[in-house]
Amino acid sequence: MQNRAEHKPAGEEPVTIVGAGPSGLACAIILARGGRKVEVREWKDSVGHRFHGDFQGLDNWSNSEDCLVELAASGITPEFERTPVHQTTAFDGKGKAHEIRSPRPLYYLLRRGSAPGSLDRGLLAQAEAEAVEVRFNDRVHRTHGPTILAAGPRRANVIAAGYLFETNHENGSWFSIDQNLAPGGYAYLLVHQGRGTLASCMYDNFDRQANHVQLARTFFCEKLGLEMHNERKFGGYGTWSLAQFPLQGGHPVIGEQAGFQDALAGFGLRYAMSSGILAARCLLEGHDYAAAWRREILPRLKTGIANRLIFETMGSAAHSWALRGLAGAGNDPVNRLQRLYAPQGLTRLAYPFAAWRYRKSRQQRACSQVDCNCVWCRQQRAIIPKVSTFTSQIDGTDTS
Numbered sequence: 309m310q311n312r313a314e315h316k317p318a319g320e321e322p323v324t325i326v327g328a329g330p331s332g333l334a335c336a337i338i339l340a341r342g343g344r345k346v347e348v349r350e351w352k353d354s355v356g357h358r359f360h361g362d363f364q365g366l367d368n369w370s371n372s373e374d375c376l377v378e379l380a381a382s383g384i385t386p387e388f389e390r391t392p393v394h395q396t397t398a399f400d401g402k403g404k405a406h407e408i409r410s411p412r413p414l415y416y417l418l419r420r421g422s423a424p425g426s427l428d429r430g431l432l433a434q435a436e437a438e439a440v441e442v443r444f445n446d447r448v449h450r451t452h453g454p455t456i457l458a459a460g461p462r463r464a465n466v467i468a469a470g471y472l473f474e475t476n477h478e479n480g481s482w483f484s485i486d487q488n489l490a491p492g493g494y495a496y497l498l499v500h501q502g503r504g505t506l507a508s509c510m511y512d513n514f515d516r517q518a519n520h521v522q523l524a525r526t527f528f529c530e531k532l533g534l535e536m537h538n539e540r541k542f543g544g545y546g547t548w549s550l551a552q553f554p555l556q557g558g559h560p561v562i563g564e565q566a567g568f569q570d571a572l573a574g575f576g577l578r579y580a581m582s583s584g585i586l587a588a589r590c591l592l593e594g595h596d597y598a599a600a601w602r603r604e605i606l607p608r609l610k611t612g613i614a615n616r617l618i619f620e621t622m623g624s625a626a627h628s629w630a631l632r633g634l635a636g637a638g639n640d641p642v643n644r645l646q647r648l649y650a651p652q653g654l655t656r657l658a659y660p661f662a663a664w665r666y667r668k669s670r671q672q673r674a675c676s677q678v679d680c681n682c683v684w685c686r687q688q689r690a691i692i693p694k695v696s697t698f699t700s701q702i703d704g705t706d707t708s
């Protein structure tokens with residue numbers, strides 16, 4: 309007996325999307341609006357499962373277009389809580405504050421997780437309104453037919469750990485690039501309407517996570533007089549990598565599964581949604597996703613990786629100088645950041661060295677504690693089984 313799918317022209321076959329994160333849901337919305345039948349298969353029992361109600365920032369500097377305008381133009385309506393952030397305080401390695409203000413939002417503050425108002429719930433609601441079928445508790449091991457892979461990070465080469473809490477502190481956004489608080493990265497504090505997220509975002513020394521988180525907490529509490537109530541710990545991991553080819557088994561790979569994340573600062577949301585939209589458009593219009601990725605995503609990824617090398621090579625005096633430049637009177641920080649993220653002389657020069665330096669994922673020293681529950685140990689338990697069992701088939705024959 310013939311497979312039912314064989315009677316259908318390829319363009320009408322339902323599309324399966326693996327993973328209901330921002331990349332998978334953005335992709336599903338665009339495909340459904342384009343008339344395709346879409347099924348999203350999600351491992352967990354809800355969207356946003358790997359997040360905890362923590363605040364994140366949707367960056368507004370990596371492209372000349374405002375990120376919400378860009379989403380709306382693609383057909384994604386921002387039906388989630390978001391707050392434009394025009395001002396942030398950046399502390400350098402010596403604890404000196406630099407005020408960065410911008411007429412255009414620097415980023416939009418969002419909440420992640422499964423609670424109402426989160427980005428994840430907003431995207432889910434829109435996908436369901438477009439008649440996308442989202443199947444929860446459905447961990448995919450094999451796929452067949454047209455498939456898009458959006459299953460999130462494969463390994464951890466950046467981690468964030470800290471606290472979620474309630475507070476009477478004023479709303480605001482603060483970060484520090486003191487490398488004692490966050491090796492290779494930055495510590496951040498985001499407060500909005502009585503809720504706060506404080507974390508250390510680390511690119512190195514994962515085995516000393518607890519120590520760095522404690523230092524970050526002490527720093528913000530002492531510097532700003534922050535008081536935290538009903539605090540709970542949270543943590544997560546991410547992947548940035550030099551994807552050589554955005555296809556796996558012939559299927560488009562989007563979002564963090566493909567390593568699409570800003571290597572300098574760990575921002576992956578805009579990449580996730582824009583790569584999902586790009587993959588959907590390519591499928592609808594019959595374009596080659598790999599070629600579109602090479603044109604629209606790869607140059608920014610390369611710049612992020614070059615920026616990471618430059619950041620790691622600079623000393624703390626140069627970090628302070630860079631912050632002073634962003635905060636300088638009369639400067640447009642969004643414009644400056646845009647230039648930082650656009651391929652130009654220094655990043656073009658640095659890229660081959662960065663590509664060599666980061667050719668393999670970083671070999672992090674594993675945590676040495678027995679029965680530990682730090683982010684490093686948790687990601688080892690969560691990711692390794694996921695990757696080793698996840699395979700995809702391209703020819704439509706499911707051999708399971």
Ligand SMILES: Cc1cc2nc3c(=O)[nH]c(=O)nc-3n(C[C@H](O)[C@H](O)[C@H](O)COP(=O)(O)OP(=O)(O)OC[C@H]3O[C@@H](n4cnc5c(N)ncnc54)[C@H](O)[C@@H]3O)c2cc1C
Pocket residue numbers: 326327328329330331332349350351352355356357358363364365366367446447448449458459460461468469543544545546562563564565569574575576577578580694698
């Ligand atoms: C603590 C933390 C803070 C962050 N802060 C920011 C920030 O401020 N700004 C920013 O831009 N980015 C931030 N990021 C990164 C950002 O959250 C990610 O880049 C983004 O969520 C990636 O979206 P995604 O859709 O690719 O993957 P995910 O959001 O990980 O979604 C993937 C989905 O696939 C599902 N899945 C996995 N395997 C399977 C399977 N086999 N079968 C079915 N389903 C599967 C997962 O359950 C998950 O729901 C942060 C990350 C962390 C951890």
